[in-house]
Amino acid sequence: xxxSVAKTKRMRRGPRPLIPASVMSQPTVLGKPVNxxxxxxxxxxxxPALSRPEQSPSELLLVLALFLLSLFYxxxxxxxxxxxxxxxxxxxxxxxxxxxQVPYRDFFSFYTPGSYYALAxxxxxxxxxxxxxxxxxxxxxxxxxxxTYLLARRAK
Numbered sequence: 001x002x003x004s005v006a007k008t009k010r011m012r013r014g015p016r017p018l019i020p021a022s023v024m025s026q027p028t029v030l031g032k033p034v035n036x037x038x039x040x041x042x043x044x045x046x047x048p049a050l051s052r053p054e055q056s057p058s059e060l061l062l063v064l065a066l067f068l069l070s071l072f073y074x075x076x077x078x079x080x081x082x083x084x085x086x087x088x089x090x091x092x093x094x095x096x097x098x099x100x101q102v103p104y105r106d107f108f109s110f111y112t113p114g115s116y117y118a119l120a121x122x123x124x125x126x127x128x129x130x131x132x133x134x135x136x137x138x139x140x141x142x143x144x145x146x147x148t149y150l151l152a153r154r155a156k
Contacts, residue, residue, distance in 0.1 A: 066145060070141060070145040070146070074142060075135065091133055093111070097116050098123055098124065119136070
C-alpha cells in the first residue's frame with residue numbers, strides 16, 4: 001500500500017483535533033466566546049452579573065410578607081381533624097421515641113428516623129400535642145415558600 005508523504009506525516013502526529021487551536025485558546029460557555037475582565041486583552045463581561053434580590057430592603061419586606069402570609073394560611077388548617085395516615089405514623093413514632101424506644105429495633109417504619117427524632121424533640125420542648133406537630137409543619141411550609149420564591153427570583 002502506497003501512502004503519500006503528507007498522509008504519513010499526519011498519521012505520525014496523530015488524528016487532527018476536532019476543535020481548531022484558535023478556538024480552544026478562547027474561553028467559552030456553551031460554545032459561545034466569553035469576555036472576562038480578568039483575562040488579558042478582554043473588554044469586560046458579556047452578560048450582566050447575577051443580582052442578589054434578597055439584598056434590597058423592598059425585597060426583604062416582600063420575603064417577610066410572604067413568610068407571614070404563608071404561615072397564617074397554613075396555620076388556619078391546624079385544627080381540622082381529618083388525619084392523613086402518614087401523619088399518624090409520624091406522631092406515633094415520635095411518641096415511641098419519647099418512650100425510649102428506638103426506630104428499626106423496637107418498631108419498624110419505611111420513613112427515615114430523622115423525622116421521628118425532630119418531632120420527638122418538639123414534643124419534649126412544647127409538649128406532646130397534634131397542634132405542635134401541625135404548627136411545625138406550617139412553619140416548615142412557610143420557610144419552604146420563601147426558599148422557593150428566592151430561588152425562582154434568583155434564576156430570573
